[in-house]
Amino acid sequence: xxxxxxxxxxxxxxxxxxxxxxxxxxxxxxxxxxxxxxxxxxxxxxxxxxxxxxxxxxxxxxxxxxxxxxxxxxxxxxxxxxxxxxxxxxxxxxxxxxxxxxxxxxxxxxxxxxxxxxxxxxxxxxxxxxxxxxxxxxxxxxxxxxxxxxxxxxxxxxxxxxxxxxxxxxxxxxxxxxxxxxxxxxxxxxxxxxxxxxxxxxxxxxxxxxxxxxxxxxxxxxxxxxxxxxxxxxxxxxxxxxxxxxxxxxxxxxxxxxxxxxxxxxxxxxxxxxxxxxxxxxxxxxxxxxxxxxxxxxxxxxxxxxxxxxxxxxxxxxxxxxxxxxxxxxxxxxxxxxxxxxxxxxxxxxxxxxxxxxxxxxxxxxxxxxxxxxxxxxxxxxxxxxxxxxxxxxxxxxxxxxxxxxxxxxxxxxxxxxxxxxxxxxxxxxxxxxxxxxxxxxxxxxxxxxxxxxxxxxxxxxxxxxxxxxxxxxxxxxxxxxxxxxxxxxxxxxxxxxxxxxxxxxxxxxxxxxxxxxxxxxxxxxxxxxxxxxxxxxxxxxxxxxxxxxxxxxxxxxx
Numbered sequence: 001x002x003x004x005x006x007x008x009x010x011x012x013x014x015x016x017x018x019x020x021x022x023x024x025x026x027x028x029x030x031x032x033x034x035x036x037x038x039x040x041x042x043x044x045x046x047x048x049x050x051x052x053x054x055x056x057x058x059x060x061x062x063x064x065x066x067x068x069x070x071x072x073x074x075x076x077x078x079x080x081x082x083x084x085x086x087x088x089x090x091x092x093x094x095x096x097x098x099x100x101x102x103x104x105x106x107x108x109x110x111x112x113x114x115x116x117x118x119x120x121x122x123x124x125x126x127x128x129x130x131x132x133x134x135x136x137x138x139x140x141x142x143x144x145x146x147x148x149x150x151x152x153x154x155x156x157x158x159x160x161x162x163x164x165x166x167x168x169x170x171x172x173x174x175x176x177x178x179x180x181x182x183x184x185x186x187x188x189x190x191x192x193x194x195x196x197x198x199x200x201x202x203x204x205x206x207x208x209x210x211x212x213x214x215x216x217x218x219x220x221x222x223x224x225x226x227x228x229x230x231x232x233x234x235x236x237x238x239x240x241x242x243x244x245x246x247x248x249x250x251x252x253x254x255x256x257x258x259x260x261x262x263x264x265x266x267x268x269x270x271x272x273x274x275x276x277x278x279x280x281x282x283x284x285x286x287x288x289x290x291x292x293x294x295x296x297x298x299x300x301x302x303x304x305x306x307x308x309x310x311x312x313x314x315x316x317x318x319x320x321x322x323x324x325x326x327x328x329x330x331x332x333x334x335x336x337x338x339x340x341x342x343x344x345x346x347x348x349x350x351x352x353x354x355x356x357x358x359x360x361x362x363x364x365x366x367x368x369x370x371x372x373x374x375x376x377x378x379x380x381x382x383x384x385x386x387x388x389x390x391x392x393x394x395x396x397x398x399x400x401x402x403x404x405x406x407x408x409x410x411x412x413x414x415x416x417x418x419x420x421x422x423x424x425x426x427x428x429x430x431x432x433x434x435x436x437x438x439x440x441x442x443x444x445x446x447x448x449x450x451x452x453x454x455x456x457x458x459x460x461x462x463x464x465x466x467x468x469x470x471x472x473x474x475x476x477x478x479x480x481x482x483x484x485x486x487x488x489x490x491x492x493x494x495x496x497x498x499x500x501x502x503x504x505x506x507x508x509x510x511x512x513x514x515x516x517x518x519x520x521x522x523x524x525x526x527x528x529x530x531x532x533x534x535x536x537x538x539x540x541x542x543x544x545x546x547x548x549x550x551x552x553x554x555x556x557x558x559x
Contacts (some may be wrong), residue, residue, distance in 0.1 A: 326374025
Protein backbone atom coordinates (compact mmCIF):
# COMPACT_ATOMS: atom_id res chain seq x y z
CA UNK A 1 0.00 0.00 0.00
CA UNK A 2 1.08 3.57 -0.72
CA UNK A 3 -0.72 6.42 1.08
CA UNK A 4 0.18 10.06 0.38
CA UNK A 5 -1.19 12.70 2.73
CA UNK A 6 -1.49 16.29 1.46
CA UNK A 7 -1.99 18.99 4.10
CA UNK A 8 -3.37 22.38 3.09
CA UNK A 9 -1.28 24.86 5.07
CA UNK A 10 -3.66 27.80 4.63
CA UNK A 11 -6.76 25.71 5.29
CA UNK A 12 -7.94 26.26 1.71
CA UNK A 13 -7.54 24.50 -1.64
CA UNK A 14 -7.41 26.86 -4.61
CA UNK A 15 -7.94 25.20 -7.98
CA UNK A 16 -10.27 25.67 -10.92
CA UNK A 17 -12.44 22.80 -12.12
CA UNK A 18 -11.19 21.71 -15.52
CA UNK A 19 -14.64 22.03 -17.10
CA UNK A 20 -15.70 25.36 -15.54
CA UNK A 21 -13.35 28.27 -14.90
CA UNK A 22 -15.61 29.70 -12.20
CA UNK A 23 -16.10 26.45 -10.27
CA UNK A 24 -13.77 24.99 -7.67
CA UNK A 25 -12.30 21.50 -7.78
CA UNK A 26 -12.99 19.07 -4.94
CA UNK A 27 -11.69 16.60 -4.16
CA UNK A 28 -8.27 17.36 -5.66
CA UNK A 29 -7.73 15.07 -8.61
CA UNK A 30 -5.01 12.38 -8.70
CA UNK A 31 -3.73 13.75 -12.01
CA UNK A 32 -3.10 17.11 -10.33
CA UNK A 33 -0.94 15.47 -7.64
CA UNK A 34 0.95 13.51 -10.28
CA UNK A 35 1.64 16.70 -12.27
CA UNK A 36 2.93 18.43 -9.14
CA UNK A 37 5.36 15.54 -8.58
CA UNK A 38 6.50 15.66 -12.20
CA UNK A 39 7.06 19.43 -11.98
CA UNK A 40 9.29 19.02 -8.93
CA UNK A 41 11.17 16.15 -10.54
CA UNK A 42 11.89 18.23 -13.64
CA UNK A 43 12.83 21.31 -11.58
CA UNK A 44 15.30 19.31 -9.46
CA UNK A 45 17.22 17.83 -12.38
CA UNK A 46 15.23 14.75 -13.50
CA UNK A 47 16.85 12.19 -11.20
CA UNK A 48 16.62 8.63 -12.59
CA UNK A 49 15.32 6.99 -9.42
CA UNK A 50 12.52 9.53 -9.13
CA UNK A 51 11.61 9.05 -12.78
CA UNK A 52 11.35 5.30 -12.16
CA UNK A 53 9.04 6.01 -9.23
CA UNK A 54 6.82 8.25 -11.37
CA UNK A 55 6.61 5.66 -14.15
CA UNK A 56 5.67 3.06 -11.55
CA UNK A 57 2.97 5.34 -10.11
CA UNK A 58 1.34 6.12 -13.45
CA UNK A 59 0.94 2.38 -14.10
CA UNK A 60 -1.00 1.83 -10.85
CA UNK A 61 -4.81 1.67 -10.75
CA UNK A 62 -6.55 4.90 -9.68
CA UNK A 63 -6.20 5.57 -5.94
CA UNK A 64 -8.90 5.62 -3.30
CA UNK A 65 -9.26 9.01 -1.64
CA UNK A 66 -9.97 10.31 1.84
CA UNK A 67 -11.53 13.79 1.68
CA UNK A 68 -13.86 15.59 4.05
CA UNK A 69 -16.76 17.78 3.01
CA UNK A 70 -15.68 21.19 1.72
CA UNK A 71 -17.48 24.53 1.45
CA UNK A 72 -16.85 26.53 -1.75
CA UNK A 73 -16.03 30.19 -1.29
CA UNK A 74 -17.90 32.83 -3.28
CA UNK A 75 -16.11 33.38 -6.58
CA UNK A 76 -14.92 36.97 -7.11
CA UNK A 77 -13.60 38.28 -10.43
CA UNK A 78 -10.21 40.00 -10.56
CA UNK A 79 -8.97 42.03 -13.50
CA UNK A 80 -5.31 41.52 -14.36
CA UNK A 81 -3.38 43.58 -16.96
CA UNK A 82 -2.47 41.63 -20.09
CA UNK A 83 1.33 41.54 -20.34
CA UNK A 84 1.76 41.62 -24.10
CA UNK A 85 -1.22 42.14 -26.36
CA UNK A 86 0.95 41.42 -29.44
CA UNK A 87 1.02 37.76 -28.45
CA UNK A 88 -2.59 37.30 -27.39
CA UNK A 89 -5.15 40.02 -28.00
CA UNK A 90 -7.83 40.50 -25.37
CA UNK A 91 -10.80 39.70 -27.63
CA UNK A 92 -9.02 36.64 -29.04
CA UNK A 93 -8.18 35.41 -25.56
CA UNK A 94 -11.75 35.81 -24.36
CA UNK A 95 -13.09 33.96 -27.40
CA UNK A 96 -10.60 31.10 -27.06
CA UNK A 97 -11.23 30.92 -23.31
CA UNK A 98 -14.97 30.53 -23.88
CA UNK A 99 -14.39 27.95 -26.61
CA UNK A 100 -12.05 25.92 -24.40
CA UNK A 101 -14.51 26.02 -21.51
CA UNK A 102 -17.32 24.80 -23.76
CA UNK A 103 -15.16 22.05 -25.25
CA UNK A 104 -13.93 20.86 -21.86
CA UNK A 105 -17.54 20.74 -20.61
CA UNK A 106 -18.51 18.72 -23.70
CA UNK A 107 -15.55 16.41 -23.09
CA UNK A 108 -16.62 15.87 -19.49
CA UNK A 109 -20.21 15.13 -20.54
CA UNK A 110 -19.13 12.73 -23.28
CA UNK A 111 -16.75 10.89 -20.94
CA UNK A 112 -19.58 10.48 -18.43
CA UNK A 113 -21.84 9.21 -21.19
CA UNK A 114 -19.23 6.69 -22.38
CA UNK A 115 -18.18 5.58 -18.86
CA UNK A 116 -14.67 6.91 -19.47
CA UNK A 117 -14.18 5.13 -22.80
CA UNK A 118 -12.18 7.03 -25.43
CA UNK A 119 -14.82 6.94 -28.16
CA UNK A 120 -14.47 8.53 -31.56
CA UNK A 121 -16.43 11.56 -30.38
CA UNK A 122 -14.17 11.94 -27.33
CA UNK A 123 -11.09 11.94 -29.53
CA UNK A 124 -12.68 14.50 -31.85
CA UNK A 125 -13.33 16.82 -28.90
CA UNK A 126 -9.77 16.31 -27.65
CA UNK A 127 -8.45 17.27 -31.09
CA UNK A 128 -10.56 20.43 -31.03
CA UNK A 129 -9.18 21.32 -27.58
CA UNK A 130 -5.63 20.89 -28.90
CA UNK A 131 -6.43 23.12 -31.88
CA UNK A 132 -8.02 25.82 -29.70
CA UNK A 133 -4.96 25.77 -27.40
CA UNK A 134 -2.57 26.60 -30.26
CA UNK A 135 -1.49 30.26 -30.18
CA UNK A 136 1.25 30.15 -32.82
CA UNK A 137 -0.89 32.05 -35.30
CA UNK A 138 -1.30 34.88 -32.77
CA UNK A 139 2.42 35.55 -32.27
CA UNK A 140 3.30 38.66 -34.28
CA UNK A 141 6.52 38.82 -36.27
CA UNK A 142 8.87 41.77 -35.96
CA UNK A 143 7.49 44.80 -37.72
CA UNK A 144 3.97 43.49 -38.19
CA UNK A 145 2.45 44.60 -34.88
CA UNK A 146 -0.69 46.65 -35.40
CA UNK A 147 -0.67 50.21 -34.08
CA UNK A 148 -3.63 49.44 -31.83
CA UNK A 149 -1.79 46.48 -30.29
CA UNK A 150 1.33 48.54 -29.77
CA UNK A 151 -0.62 51.26 -27.98
CA UNK A 152 -2.10 48.64 -25.68
CA UNK A 153 1.42 47.97 -24.36
CA UNK A 154 1.57 51.47 -22.88
CA UNK A 155 0.38 51.88 -19.27
CA UNK A 156 -2.70 53.93 -20.13
CA UNK A 157 -3.74 51.54 -22.88
CA UNK A 158 -3.24 48.15 -21.32
CA UNK A 159 -6.40 46.11 -21.20
CA UNK A 160 -7.30 43.96 -18.23
CA UNK A 161 -8.34 40.33 -18.35
CA UNK A 162 -10.92 38.88 -15.96
CA UNK A 163 -9.57 36.06 -13.78
CA UNK A 164 -11.18 33.96 -11.09
CA UNK A 165 -9.60 31.93 -8.31
CA UNK A 166 -12.24 29.45 -7.07
CA UNK A 167 -11.41 27.77 -3.79
CA UNK A 168 -12.91 25.52 -1.14
CA UNK A 169 -12.45 25.31 2.61
CA UNK A 170 -12.46 21.63 3.64
CA UNK A 171 -13.72 20.62 7.05
CA UNK A 172 -10.44 18.74 7.49
CA UNK A 173 -7.54 20.60 5.80
CA UNK A 174 -6.00 17.52 4.26
CA UNK A 175 -6.58 14.83 1.67
CA UNK A 176 -5.09 11.35 1.39
CA UNK A 177 -4.52 9.37 -1.82
CA UNK A 178 -4.32 5.61 -1.18
CA UNK A 179 -3.11 3.01 -3.68
CA UNK A 180 -4.51 0.07 -1.73
CA UNK A 181 -2.98 -2.81 -3.69
CA UNK A 182 0.40 -1.23 -4.42
CA UNK A 183 3.61 -2.94 -3.29
CA UNK A 184 6.42 -0.42 -2.95
CA UNK A 185 10.12 -1.13 -2.39
CA UNK A 186 12.24 0.78 0.09
CA UNK A 187 14.36 2.51 -2.62
CA UNK A 188 11.19 3.60 -4.41
CA UNK A 189 9.67 4.82 -1.14
CA UNK A 190 12.81 6.90 -0.61
CA UNK A 191 12.36 8.39 -4.09
CA UNK A 192 8.76 9.31 -3.29
CA UNK A 193 9.84 10.85 0.03
CA UNK A 194 12.31 12.99 -1.87
CA UNK A 195 9.70 14.09 -4.40
CA UNK A 196 6.97 14.80 -1.85
CA UNK A 197 9.12 16.97 0.37
CA UNK A 198 9.73 19.27 -2.63
CA UNK A 199 6.03 19.81 -3.40
CA UNK A 200 4.97 23.16 -1.97
CA UNK A 201 1.68 23.78 -3.78
CA UNK A 202 -1.21 21.90 -5.30
CA UNK A 203 -3.33 23.84 -7.76
CA UNK A 204 -2.89 27.61 -7.65
CA UNK A 205 0.35 29.06 -6.31
CA UNK A 206 -1.52 30.33 -3.24
CA UNK A 207 -2.64 26.77 -2.39
CA UNK A 208 0.33 25.88 -0.18
CA UNK A 209 0.76 22.26 0.93
CA UNK A 210 3.07 19.83 2.67
CA UNK A 211 3.08 16.20 1.54
CA UNK A 212 4.26 12.98 3.11
CA UNK A 213 3.83 9.21 3.03
CA UNK A 214 1.83 7.78 5.95
CA UNK A 215 1.63 4.17 7.10
CA UNK A 216 -1.82 4.13 8.75
CA UNK A 217 -4.21 6.14 6.57
CA UNK A 218 -7.88 6.66 7.47
CA UNK A 219 -10.60 4.69 5.72
CA UNK A 220 -11.19 6.05 2.21
CA UNK A 221 -14.57 7.53 1.33
CA UNK A 222 -14.00 8.02 -2.43
CA UNK A 223 -13.63 4.84 -4.47
CA UNK A 224 -12.85 4.52 -8.20
CA UNK A 225 -14.80 2.37 -10.61
CA UNK A 226 -18.37 3.69 -10.42
CA UNK A 227 -20.32 6.73 -9.39
CA UNK A 228 -21.42 10.06 -10.83
CA UNK A 229 -18.28 12.18 -10.34
CA UNK A 230 -15.48 11.99 -12.89
CA UNK A 231 -11.95 12.71 -11.65
CA UNK A 232 -8.84 13.10 -13.76
CA UNK A 233 -6.25 10.41 -13.05
CA UNK A 234 -2.82 9.58 -14.47
CA UNK A 235 -2.41 6.56 -16.69
CA UNK A 236 0.39 4.69 -18.45
CA UNK A 237 2.43 7.14 -20.50
CA UNK A 238 1.38 10.16 -18.41
CA UNK A 239 4.94 11.25 -17.62
CA UNK A 240 5.98 11.20 -21.25
CA UNK A 241 2.80 13.04 -22.25
CA UNK A 242 3.52 15.81 -19.72
CA UNK A 243 7.09 16.13 -20.99
CA UNK A 244 5.88 16.51 -24.57
CA UNK A 245 3.20 18.99 -23.54
CA UNK A 246 5.79 21.12 -21.75
CA UNK A 247 8.09 21.08 -24.78
CA UNK A 248 5.17 22.47 -26.73
CA UNK A 249 3.79 25.13 -24.36
CA UNK A 250 6.97 26.00 -22.35
CA UNK A 251 4.69 27.30 -19.57
CA UNK A 252 3.74 30.20 -21.87
CA UNK A 253 1.11 28.95 -24.29
CA UNK A 254 -2.37 27.80 -23.19
CA UNK A 255 -2.27 24.21 -22.06
CA UNK A 256 -4.47 21.43 -20.80
CA UNK A 257 -3.64 18.51 -18.55
CA UNK A 258 -3.56 15.05 -20.14
CA UNK A 259 -5.60 12.60 -18.10
CA UNK A 260 -7.61 9.42 -17.92
CA UNK A 261 -11.24 9.97 -16.87
CA UNK A 262 -12.25 7.77 -13.95
CA UNK A 263 -15.64 7.62 -12.24
CA UNK A 264 -15.61 7.88 -8.45
CA UNK A 265 -18.25 6.99 -5.90
CA UNK A 266 -18.40 8.77 -2.55
CA UNK A 267 -19.23 6.74 0.55
CA UNK A 268 -19.59 8.66 3.80
CA UNK A 269 -19.29 5.42 5.74
CA UNK A 270 -17.00 2.75 4.35
CA UNK A 271 -19.25 0.01 5.72
CA UNK A 272 -22.11 1.16 3.49
CA UNK A 273 -21.25 -0.06 0.02
CA UNK A 274 -24.74 -1.15 -1.02
CA UNK A 275 -26.43 0.85 -3.76
CA UNK A 276 -28.57 3.71 -2.41
CA UNK A 277 -32.34 3.54 -2.45
CA UNK A 278 -34.05 5.50 -5.22
CA UNK A 279 -37.36 7.30 -4.87
CA UNK A 280 -39.90 8.07 -7.59
CA UNK A 281 -38.92 11.74 -7.36
CA UNK A 282 -35.35 11.09 -8.50
CA UNK A 283 -34.55 12.41 -11.96
CA UNK A 284 -33.04 15.23 -13.99
CA UNK A 285 -33.30 18.93 -13.23
CA UNK A 286 -33.55 21.87 -15.58
CA UNK A 287 -32.07 24.61 -13.41
CA UNK A 288 -32.94 28.30 -13.58
CA UNK A 289 -30.88 30.98 -11.87
CA UNK A 290 -32.15 34.40 -10.85
CA UNK A 291 -30.59 37.38 -12.59
CA UNK A 292 -28.55 39.29 -10.04
CA UNK A 293 -29.48 42.75 -11.30
CA UNK A 294 -33.19 42.00 -10.84
CA UNK A 295 -33.05 41.59 -7.04
CA UNK A 296 -35.02 38.36 -7.50
CA UNK A 297 -33.31 36.64 -4.57
CA UNK A 298 -35.39 38.49 -1.99
CA UNK A 299 -38.29 36.04 -1.81
CA UNK A 300 -38.50 33.80 1.30
CA UNK A 301 -39.11 30.07 1.00
CA UNK A 302 -42.58 30.63 2.50
CA UNK A 303 -43.60 31.79 -0.99
CA UNK A 304 -42.47 28.52 -2.59
CA UNK A 305 -45.93 27.34 -3.64
CA UNK A 306 -46.79 30.74 -5.15
CA UNK A 307 -43.55 30.82 -7.15
CA UNK A 308 -43.84 27.15 -8.19
CA UNK A 309 -47.45 27.70 -9.35
CA UNK A 310 -46.41 30.72 -11.40
CA UNK A 311 -43.52 28.80 -12.93
CA UNK A 312 -45.81 25.89 -13.79
CA UNK A 313 -48.35 28.22 -15.39
CA UNK A 314 -45.62 29.87 -17.47
CA UNK A 315 -44.26 26.57 -18.79
CA UNK A 316 -47.77 25.24 -19.43
CA UNK A 317 -48.66 28.37 -21.40
CA UNK A 318 -45.90 27.62 -23.90
CA UNK A 319 -46.61 23.88 -24.16
CA UNK A 320 -48.19 22.49 -27.31
CA UNK A 321 -51.62 20.90 -27.19
CA UNK A 322 -52.49 18.29 -26.16
CA UNK A 323 -50.49 18.71 -22.96
CA UNK A 324 -49.32 15.26 -21.80
CA UNK A 325 -50.19 13.91 -18.37
CA UNK A 326 -46.52 13.91 -17.33
CA UNK A 327 -46.45 17.72 -17.58
CA UNK A 328 -49.96 18.67 -16.50
CA UNK A 329 -50.12 16.20 -13.60
CA UNK A 330 -53.71 15.32 -14.49
CA UNK A 331 -55.35 12.49 -16.38
CA UNK A 332 -57.65 13.11 -19.35
CA UNK A 333 -60.62 12.88 -16.95
CA UNK A 334 -59.18 15.69 -14.85
CA UNK A 335 -58.29 13.40 -11.96
CA UNK A 336 -54.78 13.71 -10.49
CA UNK A 337 -52.14 11.61 -12.22
CA UNK A 338 -51.21 8.36 -10.52
CA UNK A 339 -47.71 8.43 -11.99
CA UNK A 340 -44.70 10.63 -11.08
CA UNK A 341 -44.81 13.81 -13.12
CA UNK A 342 -42.96 17.10 -13.52
CA UNK A 343 -42.30 19.05 -10.33
CA UNK A 344 -41.53 22.77 -9.98
CA UNK A 345 -39.10 23.42 -7.15
CA UNK A 346 -38.01 26.76 -5.72
CA UNK A 347 -34.60 26.12 -4.14
CA UNK A 348 -34.04 27.78 -0.74
CA UNK A 349 -30.70 28.67 0.81
CA UNK A 350 -30.67 26.30 3.80
CA UNK A 351 -28.27 24.03 5.65
CA UNK A 352 -25.31 26.40 5.99
CA UNK A 353 -24.16 28.54 8.88
CA UNK A 354 -25.48 31.82 7.46
CA UNK A 355 -28.49 30.44 5.59
CA UNK A 356 -31.56 32.67 5.61
CA UNK A 357 -34.09 30.61 3.64
CA UNK A 358 -34.25 32.90 0.61
CA UNK A 359 -35.09 31.27 -2.70
CA UNK A 360 -31.97 31.32 -4.86
CA UNK A 361 -33.24 29.66 -8.02
CA UNK A 362 -35.71 27.19 -9.50
CA UNK A 363 -35.59 23.65 -10.83
CA UNK A 364 -37.98 21.87 -13.13
CA UNK A 365 -37.64 18.26 -12.04
CA UNK A 366 -38.16 15.52 -14.62
CA UNK A 367 -38.62 12.18 -12.82
CA UNK A 368 -36.63 9.28 -14.14
CA UNK A 369 -39.84 7.42 -15.09
CA UNK A 370 -41.19 10.32 -17.18
CA UNK A 371 -42.03 9.15 -20.69
CA UNK A 372 -40.35 10.63 -23.76
CA UNK A 373 -43.45 12.51 -24.94
CA UNK A 374 -43.78 14.37 -21.65
CA UNK A 375 -40.06 15.05 -21.49
CA UNK A 376 -40.07 16.52 -25.00
CA UNK A 377 -43.14 18.61 -24.19
CA UNK A 378 -41.42 20.19 -21.18
CA UNK A 379 -38.19 20.97 -23.01
CA UNK A 380 -40.01 22.37 -26.04
CA UNK A 381 -42.19 24.58 -23.84
CA UNK A 382 -39.10 25.97 -22.11
CA UNK A 383 -37.47 26.51 -25.50
CA UNK A 384 -40.50 28.41 -26.83
CA UNK A 385 -40.52 30.56 -23.69
CA UNK A 386 -36.84 31.37 -24.13
CA UNK A 387 -37.33 32.32 -27.78
CA UNK A 388 -39.83 35.00 -26.79
CA UNK A 389 -37.92 36.24 -23.74
CA UNK A 390 -36.38 39.69 -23.52
CA UNK A 391 -32.59 39.41 -24.10
CA UNK A 392 -31.89 41.69 -21.11
CA UNK A 393 -34.58 40.81 -18.59
CA UNK A 394 -34.54 37.10 -19.41
CA UNK A 395 -37.52 34.95 -18.48
CA UNK A 396 -40.05 36.75 -16.28
CA UNK A 397 -42.39 35.47 -13.59
CA UNK A 398 -44.99 37.95 -12.33
CA UNK A 399 -46.23 37.14 -8.84
CA UNK A 400 -48.87 38.66 -6.64
CA UNK A 401 -48.11 41.53 -4.27
CA UNK A 402 -45.98 43.26 -6.89
CA UNK A 403 -43.25 40.63 -7.06
CA UNK A 404 -41.37 39.98 -10.29
CA UNK A 405 -38.67 37.37 -10.84
CA UNK A 406 -36.20 37.52 -13.71
CA UNK A 407 -34.41 34.28 -14.42
CA UNK A 408 -32.51 32.34 -17.04
CA UNK A 409 -31.88 28.68 -17.67
CA UNK A 410 -28.44 27.67 -16.47
CA UNK A 411 -26.42 25.82 -19.12
CA UNK A 412 -23.34 23.90 -18.03
CA UNK A 413 -21.83 23.78 -14.55
CA UNK A 414 -23.65 25.74 -11.85
CA UNK A 415 -21.78 28.29 -9.72
CA UNK A 416 -24.28 28.85 -6.91
CA UNK A 417 -24.18 25.82 -4.63
CA UNK A 418 -27.85 26.07 -3.55
CA UNK A 419 -29.08 25.48 -7.09
CA UNK A 420 -26.70 22.63 -7.88
CA UNK A 421 -28.58 19.38 -8.28
CA UNK A 422 -25.75 17.42 -6.67
CA UNK A 423 -26.35 19.26 -3.37
CA UNK A 424 -29.89 17.86 -3.22
CA UNK A 425 -29.20 14.42 -4.66
CA UNK A 426 -26.35 13.30 -2.41
CA UNK A 427 -26.86 9.85 -0.95
CA UNK A 428 -27.57 9.96 2.77
CA UNK A 429 -29.35 8.05 5.51
CA UNK A 430 -30.42 11.31 7.13
CA UNK A 431 -32.84 13.76 5.53
CA UNK A 432 -34.61 16.87 6.80
CA UNK A 433 -37.24 19.07 5.19
CA UNK A 434 -36.13 22.37 3.67
CA UNK A 435 -39.79 23.27 3.12
CA UNK A 436 -42.56 21.70 5.23
CA UNK A 437 -44.29 18.52 4.13
CA UNK A 438 -47.98 18.74 3.21
CA UNK A 439 -49.44 15.67 4.93
CA UNK A 440 -51.61 13.49 2.65
CA UNK A 441 -54.15 13.00 5.47
CA UNK A 442 -55.13 15.46 8.18
CA UNK A 443 -54.03 14.27 11.62
CA UNK A 444 -56.43 16.45 13.58
CA UNK A 445 -55.64 19.32 15.96
CA UNK A 446 -52.03 19.21 17.12
CA UNK A 447 -52.26 21.93 19.75
CA UNK A 448 -55.83 21.73 20.99
CA UNK A 449 -57.76 19.28 23.10
CA UNK A 450 -56.59 16.99 25.86
CA UNK A 451 -53.02 15.75 26.17
CA UNK A 452 -54.13 12.32 24.95
CA UNK A 453 -55.90 13.77 21.90
CA UNK A 454 -52.87 15.87 21.00
CA UNK A 455 -50.57 12.85 21.40
CA UNK A 456 -52.76 10.76 19.08
CA UNK A 457 -52.81 13.60 16.52
CA UNK A 458 -49.02 13.78 16.51
CA UNK A 459 -48.84 10.00 16.10
CA UNK A 460 -51.17 10.24 13.10
CA UNK A 461 -49.01 13.02 11.68
CA UNK A 462 -45.95 10.81 12.03
CA UNK A 463 -47.73 7.96 10.26
CA UNK A 464 -48.70 10.36 7.46
CA UNK A 465 -45.02 11.24 6.96
CA UNK A 466 -44.16 7.52 6.87
CA UNK A 467 -46.94 6.97 4.32
CA UNK A 468 -45.44 9.80 2.21
CA UNK A 469 -42.15 7.87 2.11
CA UNK A 470 -43.90 4.69 0.98
CA UNK A 471 -45.82 6.67 -1.64
CA UNK A 472 -42.57 7.60 -3.45
CA UNK A 473 -41.24 4.04 -3.32
CA UNK A 474 -39.11 4.20 -0.18
CA UNK A 475 -39.23 1.91 2.85
CA UNK A 476 -40.34 3.21 6.22
CA UNK A 477 -37.64 5.28 7.93
CA UNK A 478 -36.43 3.79 11.20
CA UNK A 479 -36.46 7.20 12.90
CA UNK A 480 -38.97 10.00 12.40
CA UNK A 481 -39.08 13.32 14.18
CA UNK A 482 -41.73 15.92 13.29
CA UNK A 483 -42.21 19.50 14.35
CA UNK A 484 -43.75 22.81 13.38
CA UNK A 485 -40.22 24.20 13.51
CA UNK A 486 -37.49 23.35 10.97
CA UNK A 487 -34.64 20.90 11.47
CA UNK A 488 -32.33 22.67 8.98
CA UNK A 489 -30.58 26.01 9.45
CA UNK A 490 -32.27 28.75 7.46
CA UNK A 491 -35.52 26.88 6.80
CA UNK A 492 -38.75 28.69 7.71
CA UNK A 493 -41.24 27.41 10.34
CA UNK A 494 -44.37 25.74 9.00
CA UNK A 495 -46.47 28.58 10.43
CA UNK A 496 -44.77 31.04 8.04
CA UNK A 497 -46.26 29.25 5.03
CA UNK A 498 -49.74 30.16 3.80
CA UNK A 499 -52.44 27.44 3.91
CA UNK A 500 -51.95 24.83 1.21
CA UNK A 501 -55.18 23.58 -0.32
CA UNK A 502 -55.88 20.93 -2.93
CA UNK A 503 -59.04 19.75 -4.57
CA UNK A 504 -60.50 16.77 -2.72
CA UNK A 505 -62.35 13.79 -4.14
CA UNK A 506 -65.64 15.67 -3.86
CA UNK A 507 -64.20 18.63 -5.75
CA UNK A 508 -64.01 20.84 -2.68
CA UNK A 509 -60.69 22.31 -1.50
CA UNK A 510 -58.93 20.40 1.26
CA UNK A 511 -56.41 22.14 3.55
CA UNK A 512 -53.25 20.13 4.12
CA UNK A 513 -51.41 20.23 7.43
CA UNK A 514 -47.82 21.43 7.02
CA UNK A 515 -45.06 19.95 9.19
CA UNK A 516 -41.29 19.70 9.13
CA UNK A 517 -39.67 16.27 9.44
CA UNK A 518 -36.28 14.74 10.14
CA UNK A 519 -35.90 11.19 8.79
CA UNK A 520 -33.30 8.46 9.20
CA UNK A 521 -33.31 5.36 6.98
CA UNK A 522 -31.51 2.06 7.49
CA UNK A 523 -29.94 2.46 4.06
CA UNK A 524 -28.76 5.48 2.12
CA UNK A 525 -31.31 7.22 -0.08
CA UNK A 526 -30.28 9.10 -3.20
CA UNK A 527 -32.05 12.36 -3.97
CA UNK A 528 -33.55 14.56 -5.12
CA UNK A 529 -36.27 13.67 -2.63
CA UNK A 530 -39.65 15.36 -2.26
CA UNK A 531 -42.39 14.13 0.06
CA UNK A 532 -46.05 14.80 0.71
CA UNK A 533 -49.05 16.12 -1.15
CA UNK A 534 -47.24 19.31 -2.22
CA UNK A 535 -44.09 17.66 -3.55
CA UNK A 536 -44.76 18.78 -7.13
CA UNK A 537 -45.15 22.42 -6.05
CA UNK A 538 -42.12 23.09 -3.88
CA UNK A 539 -43.31 21.65 -0.56
CA UNK A 540 -41.65 18.68 1.13
CA UNK A 541 -38.29 19.37 -0.51
CA UNK A 542 -35.82 17.30 1.52
CA UNK A 543 -32.22 18.20 2.22
CA UNK A 544 -29.62 15.43 2.73
CA UNK A 545 -27.84 15.79 6.07
CA UNK A 546 -24.18 14.81 5.76
CA UNK A 547 -21.60 15.26 8.47
CA UNK A 548 -23.77 17.36 10.78
CA UNK A 549 -26.81 16.24 12.74
CA UNK A 550 -30.10 18.04 12.06
CA UNK A 551 -31.53 20.38 14.68
CA UNK A 552 -33.45 18.39 17.27
CA UNK A 553 -36.71 19.50 18.91
CA UNK A 554 -36.94 16.61 21.32
CA UNK A 555 -37.43 17.55 24.96
CA UNK A 556 -34.77 16.29 27.39
CA UNK A 557 -36.27 13.85 29.90
CA UNK A 558 -34.38 15.62 32.68
CA UNK A 559 -35.99 18.98 31.98
